[in-house]
């Protein structure tokens with residue numbers, strides 16, 4: 001089915017992203033995988049190319065187009081290229097909205113120009129060693145000392161954790177406040193007592209730096225409170241829908257792409273004197289996956305359109321997230337099986353997609369938590 005959500009300007013943007021990937025990302029990607037981190041140069045190149053902050057107002061150096069379809073194009077192309085390590089989506093779609101919607105004018109002037117030109121790389125730190133799905137278990141806390149906060153605690157699994165110059169930290173600011181005792185504090189590179197731990201050794205997405213962060217008596221000025229005091233929970237709930245949609249967008253793009261390359265593979269690979277594609281089992285596998293992808297694509301494109309129009313709710317974003325990422329997991333596994341032993345070799349894109357993609361049902365809210373959100377909306 002022909003997709004109907006994009007206009008010629010989105011197609012032009014897609015061509016720009018593809019040429020950026022060919023020029024600035026793919027030639028270096030294997031090295032970044034070995035290094036466990038991408039270069040800072042590629043962030044600056046992304047800024048120059050207009051791939052950062054396209055939703056940020058032009059007066060701060062952004063693109064001034066809060067149209068989520070540009071984000072969708074970026075996510076789709078990075079997924080097809082097999083380059084999830086350069087986390088532009090995290091920066092643009094997950095952290096960007098906190099800065100554009102919650103920052104004061106003074107904070108915007110301080111942070112947004114660097115956000116857009118690639119000199120200020122961002123991260124968001126919610127998860128702790130003892131609190132992931134259940135954010136009410138957060139122990140990182142900040143004490144009010146008049147003109148500043150004193151922040152103590154630790155976070156883990158933080159994407160861009162090593163590269164980040166600005167980290168939005170979820171911290172307890174009212175000890176017995178439960179979900180309504182949390183605030184967002186912005187910690188900046190170089191603040192005394194802010195330390196990075198290990199760049200964590202993951203099974204996939206090796207070029208993406210994922211790290212532990214430690215805060216020992218970090219003095220965070222009051223000017224670095226983002227949004228409302230004790231308002232973090234509401235801010236997170238507002239912004240998590242876009243995070244979930246972004247992950248779903250990359251999930252369906254991955255499933256479609258892997259199905260495409262596997263379809264080509266089974267046409268060429270022969271067994272028992274004939275191409276694999278002539279066997280009924282293989283044909284049914286491809287037919288089933290193509291059907292599941294097509295049905296999912298229709299729902300996802302509707303979600304993208306709704307979000308571009310400001311009408312996507314948290315429940316439908318959760319449906320998109322768990323469904324598309326579980327589909328990605330199933331399709332990746334079946335496509336790897338159809339590659340036989342070659343599917344297990346890292347030189348084949350399907351092998352890396354298998355390990356890179358496995359995280360998708362976990363971060364941004366697990367499949368189980370997505371179902372909880374949907375169930376709660378239906379059953380109370």
Ligand SMILES: Cc1cc2nc3c(=O)[nH]c(=O)nc-3n(C[C@H](O)[C@H](O)[C@H](O)COP(=O)(O)OP(=O)(O)OC[C@H]3O[C@@H](n4cnc5c(N)ncnc54)[C@H](O)[C@@H]3O)c2cc1C
Nearest residue numbers: 124125126127131132133157158159362363364365366368
């Ligand atoms: C590569 C990577 C990058 C990440 N990036 C970031 C980041 O940038 N910032 C950040 O803050 N975090 C990040 N995370 C953390 C991620 O969001 C959490 O790992 C995730 O939310 C799950 O939390 P957890 O690991 O503590 O698992 P747990 O919460 O301990 O869950 C373990 C299992 O129990 C299930 N479970 C939990 N509660 C329930 C329930 N009520 N009902 C049924 N099942 C339940 C879960 O679904 C899961 O299957 C990242 C993680 C990884 C691995």
